[in-house]
């Protein structure tokens with residue numbers, strides 16, 4: 001291997017190719033294999049993208065070995081400590097922290113896009129009352145395309161910015177209304193004098209008979225959760241948004257696809273799965289060790305939800321921050337915490353797993369979802385809303401990636417190849433011969 005190329009020799013033919021090594025500003029160097037098929041006639045095989053960089057990006061950097069996460073260069077710890085979610089949104093979207101007037105202008109724009117068209121309100125009544133709010137969110141966000149797509153040129157940066165502001169602004173309304181519909185309560189409209197997080201909590205918890213009493217502890221905890229979930233580079237849902245958007249589809253359709261991807265329990269659905277698991281552990285009375293043993297058993301599909309991560313082979317830095325928020329919030333609630341048993345079980349599980357060789361050897365640490373579910377539970381947020389809140393937080397990340405991709409002059413439609421292992425050519429047999 002030279003300084004900036006890798007030579008690949010085909011042992012079968014003796015042909016070789018010099019592949020350029022691309023150097024990013026941080027993280028592993030990347031072998032540029034774009035000419036491989038043209039020159040040697042090979043594809044590469046990497047299911048699950050274990051070693052494949054699918055794009056170039058300037059948004060978020062993760063060092064999985066060190067357990068580091070940075071948005072636009074800023075360590076997540078500093079942003080969590082000193083910033084706010086709207087400021088982080090601005091940073092992710094535009095690349096720099098906003099000056100005060102820029103932040104004010106951004107907040108103004110978001111505030112003034114938070115209402116939904118009244119026709120969208122009527123969509124909700126088409127769902128069964130027990131519909132999962134994620135299912136409603138996938139549908140409603142996709143349906144926004146019907147309201148804005150015809151006037152939208154994805155190659156126009158102003159149109160992209162308006163679409164991004166609309167989505168960030170409307171997501172709390174869409175999320176809260178999904179919840180209100182599922183419990184049969186009237187929808188609460190956004191209020192312009194409230195900040196992003198306070199507005200969301202009010203739309204979730206206020207009713208026409210009783211306004212929501214603002215709680216700064218909950219608001220700060222929610223703001224932090226939104227910051228921690230705002231972006232995470234090329235994960236399954238973000239890659240889905242990029243791939244969908246690469247065909248120049250509407251950003252509303254691309255985000256709807258991303259929400260669908262996030263829903264799965266191996267991704268954003270894990271926070272809900274964690275609480276289900278903890279409740280099962282408590283109600284079964286079988287003890288924690290039984291579940292640890294099941295997680296280690298290769299013949300059992302059970303996994304400890306909220307443990308492990310594809311990229312982090314060290315403590316998830318978000319988990320470190322959220323763990324503290326979790327403990328602070330629960331200390332604040334004190335005896336008023338109706339979820340003490342759940343929390344105690346979670347903390348015991350965390351302790352046992354962190355000391356168990358199986359988890360230590362595989363570097364399986366608690367991830368962000370292990371704690372976020374517990375915090376939401378303590379804030380009386382219903383379980384089926386956990387992933388919805390993750391989607392709300394991640395909207396800005398998805399949009400930042402979508403905008404980066406569309407404005408990249410080298411962007412082209414995403415089209416993976418395959419290793420075909422099905423039948424070779426065979427002839428059709430008529431029905432009477434089969």
Ligand code: CMC
Nearest residue numbers: 266267268270295303304305306307308309310362367369
């Ligand atoms: N419980 C028990 N064993 C596990 C777990 C777990 N939660 N996670 C991974 N392993 C084992 C796995 O069986 C494998 O063992 P072996 O090497 O003996 O075959 C080894 O650890 C490596 O696992 P992997 O499946 O190859 O790792 P992956 O990168 O494909 O999967 C993951 C990552 C997050 C899907 C997986 O760790 C998992 O299913 N965790 C539980 C679900 C979860 O908490 N997801 C939220 C992720 S954080 C939020 C987000 O980014 O969306």
